[in-house]
Amino acid sequence: MDLTQDELVKILNMHKTTYTNYEQGKREPPFDLIIKLAKLYNVSIDYIAGLTNIKRELK
Secondary structure (H helix, E strand, C coil): CCCCHHHHHHHHCCCHHHHHHHHCCCCCCCHHHHHHHHHHHCCCHHHHCCCCCCCCCCC
């Protein structure tokens, strides 16, 4: 979607520092956030988790 981190945290309604900690592996994202990201990017949770390179679109 080519979103900046600032745009993404606004959509997700969270602090930028919190999201940065998830990206840097300092904190584990909660499962509800993973679901939101999968829906936002229209990909599978497996893709977000790095378990597959196949971007399966959600139905």
